[in-house]
Amino acid sequence: MPNKKYFKLISESMLFAGLPDEHINALLLISEIRDFEKNQLIFLEGDKGIGFYINVDGRVKIFKLSPEGKEHILHIFGPGEPYGEVPVFSGKTYPANAASIDASRSLFFPRDAVVALLAKNPAIALNMLAVLSMRLRQFTVAVENLSLKEVPGRLAAHLLMLSLEQEKKDRVVLNIPKTLLASLLGTIPETLSRILSRMAAQNLIEVQGRSIRLLDLEGLRLLAETGRLA
Amino acid sequence: MPNKKYFKLISESMLFAGLPDEHINALLLISEIRDFEKNQLIFLEGDKGIGFYINVDGRVKIFKLSPEGKEHILHIFGPGEPYGEVPVFSGKTYPANAASIDASRSLFFPRDAVVALLAKNPAIALNMLAVLSMRLRQFTVAVENLSLKEVPGRLAAHLLMLSLEQEKKDRVVLNIPKTLLASLLGTIPETLSRILSRMAAQNLIEVQGRSIRLLDLEGLRLLAETGRLA
DNA sequence: GCGCCGCATTGACTTAGGTCAAAAAAACAA
């Protein structure tokens, strides 16, 4: 029974972590498996929000397009992370586009079934409230970064965050091409490249392809704080 | 009984609109009145989130401070609007600062009482899920604006939004000083001032103090779309 | 091996928008 895998995934997802088994099973029952090939569109900004997803395998990006067609990535979601849940409750449309980065698989939860389930189980709703709140908090940080800090500061903050996530504390490995990273930081590949060189020149980091050594943790922290490279 | 006023306010607030009277009364019972003088701090980023507020009179701003102390306003809330609700569910600290703009009054809802109430009434929780989702969507737009559009585009979008909110469709009146508006748009007063002149020179708008005539709706819309002033 | 394609880097150039400083205009209190 491959359901075991999805049971585990749901029970460990941010959205539903900490729920009793019966609730997880109820969720499992209303979900559908959806597979996407590499670079496949999942939903478009403006589409009616008929349900939300939890990513199982691969990575999914949430992005906006500028009038000129330039793509700005808002989030990248890995396994266990939920996406597209906003319009399920507000009853409106998706506020951004979603597409797979790799070949990937998600669980889909149809809106009506979810709403019925939540009405019966307040605990699930409370849990979800907490999750949305967290995401809201992350956005607050994102806005702060975009409006108050310059690119080197954002990059430093990002590297430090990665080094916390990965265990090796003085070496991080990018799991995405630098061009995606640039978009994630709200800049362009050229600028990112120059800033990496600049930071290397100041012995803050050492770049070897996608692997980056953090040479001066203290300096990076300072840079992330003040947002400005000397 | 002045409670009537607060009953109405709660029942018309985004957060609790559409709830039956008994629930509104329950909410009224757990709330406390808090008064603030002009420019008074309400809570600080990092403070423990012991509850949330619904604004009654006056205006409240939510803002972040840059390392150099520059203030960037994330939201301005008027009567009936809830704020500070994020940490109530995430159980963490407030993600930004809050302060009154005018002398103002809010209703305060303590965390524990709210959580207990929601656990009993799933309908209230669903409503709040919708509100948090909406706010999340707003942030998505804010991030988009900050990263994809230039200041003139953001300003045009803001003016058009105001003209929708206020009824007069070709004239908007700022209810905040231009210096606050600058912060709200993620820029500084000098830049805002120059851009207003520039837009006036192109017959897009006509500025008289805080009152702004929108002369060329179509042009403004184009500017908000493309994000670039000719 | 070869050519090809997507990613990454580098250089020359342009510009939006920030800083600093000062003046002008409004708002407000005595």
Place this chain on the structure above:
DNA sequence: TTGTTTTTTTGACCTAAGTCAATGCGGCGC
């Protein structure tokens, strides 16, 4: 009114970061 403070505007200047264009590099299929 008059003086005082806050808001708004203007000018000179500087810098971060974007655009455009060329080149380098690495993997992959054949």
